[in-house]
Amino acid sequence: MKEFINIVSDPVYSFTGAIILYFLALKNMTFVGSKKFFMILATVVVLFFGWAASDKIFFTIISWPDNIPITILLVLVFWLTWYSFYKGVENDKRIESGEPPIEGTPENREKVWAWPNLVYTELFTIILGTVFLIAWSVLFKAPLEEPANPTWAPNPAKAPWYFLGLQEMLVYFDPWIAGVLLPGLIIVGLIAIPYIDINPKGNGYYTFKERKFAISTFMFGWLVLWVFLIITGTFLRGPNWTFYGPFEFWDPHKVVAANNINISEIFWIKILGMGLPHNVLIREIVGILMVLGYLAVGPFLITKYWGKKLLEKMGPARYYIMVYLILIMMGLPIKMYLRWFINLKYIVFMPEFELNI
C-alpha cells in the first residue's frame, strides 16, 4: 500500500490524477457540494492521516516546523473550497426552484452597522489569531538555520512555503519565464479580473451553475496548478530536488535518470540526423514556430470551436486578453508534460540571448 502511494504520488501520476479529479468534481458538483460528500471526504482524510502518521517518515515530513503551516493550509483550502461550493450548490437549487439566493432573502438584505457588528467580529478574530500565534511560537521552535553562506546551500534548498509553487514551476522553466513573466502575469491577471469579467451574475451571492466557466478556470489555476505545486514542492521534494514519495526515505543518493534535451536537438540531430546549425535563429526555428503557432493559432481555434458566444458577449479586447491569459496558464501543464514524457528541456533554447522558453 505504502509502495503504491509512493509510486502514484510521482507528479506524472498525481498531477494527472489531480486534473482528472478536478474535472470529475466539476461535473458532479451537486454531489461534491453536499454535506454527505463532505462527511465521506473528512472521514477518508482523517483515517488516511491517522494511518499515515504512524509511519515515521510521513510523520517527520508533515511535522517538520517548516511544513506545519502547509499542513494547516491544506486543511483550510479544502474546507473553504468545499464550503463555498456547498453554498453555491444550495443557491443553485433555490434559483432553479424560483427562489432568490440565500443572500438575497429579505432578512439577509437588511443592513446592519459596522459598529458593533463587524468590529466585534474583527476584535474576536484578532484575539483568537494572537492566541493561536502565541501558542504556536511557544510549542514549536522557529526553524532557523546557520548564518547564510554564499558558497554553500542547504540540500534541498526550499523557498518559503508560499513560494514553493513558483519553485516547482522553475524546475520546468527558465528563470525569466517562471520567475518573472509568469508570476508577473499572475498578478496582472488577478488585477485584470474585474475588468475582463463583466458578467454581473454571482455578485453578492454564491453560485456555481451561473458562473461555471469563470469558476472552473480560476479554480484550475488555483487548486490544480498553485496548491498542487505547493504540495509537491513541500512534501514530495527531497535532497537534490529529487522526487520522493510520502513514505520514502530521503536518500540523497537516489538517482533519477533525466537526460533533458531541447527541441532543436530532437529536430536537427534525432530526426534529420545532422549537426546543429550555427545560426541561432535557424537552429531554434522549430521551437520558435511552435511557440508562435501556439500563441497565434491557439486563440483562433479556441474562438472557432468554443468561444464565439463569449466573444460576442465580452467584446474582442476583453475576450482576447482572457484567451491569452488562459493560454499562458495552460503553458505550464503543457511544459510539465513535455518534460515528463519526452524529457524536453526547452522549446526555444537561446542561452546566447538568455532567452529560453
Place this chain on the structure above:
Amino acid sequence: MTSINRTSLNRREFFSYLSVAWITFAAAAGGMLSLIFRYLYPNVVFEPPMDFVAGRPEDYDEGVDERWKNVYGVWIYKHEGRLVAMSNICTHLGCVPTWLPAENKFKCPCHGSGYYPNGINFEGPAPRPLERFKVSLNPSGQIIVDKTKVYRYEKGQWGLPGAFISV
C-alpha cells in the same frame, strides 16, 4: 489703492510662488531620494578577493577538487591533461550545486539541475554549462585563478587560451 487692499495674488505673483514651491519640493524630494540611493550601497564590503593562488597543478588529483569551493566558490577540475577552474554558481537561478562523488555529477539542491564533472549541464532546467574562470601559471609555477574573466561554453570560449592550463 488696489495694491494695498486686494486679498488675492495676480497672475505673475502666483506663478513665482508656484515655481518657488515646486523647486523647493523637487529639491527636498531629490535630497531624500539621493539619501535612499546612497543607502543602497554598503559602507564596507567583505568580499573575498577576485583572484587567488591555487597551489601547483601537481597538487590536484584527476577529477573534481573541492578545496576552494567554500572560500572562493571555485571547483578545480583536472581531466585529460587540462586543468580548469569552474564557478560553483548554477546557471539556472544561482544556487550552489553539490558535488556528488558517488554519482559523479554536480546536482543543484534548488531545482534539480545536474552537471557532468566537466560542467556540462545534462538534466534539470539549467540552460547552459557552469562558467569557467581564467587560470594561468605565475613565474614560480603556481596556478592563479582570476574570477573576473569568465569563459562560457555556449559562446565557444572554453578552448580559448586562459580557459585552461595544460598539465
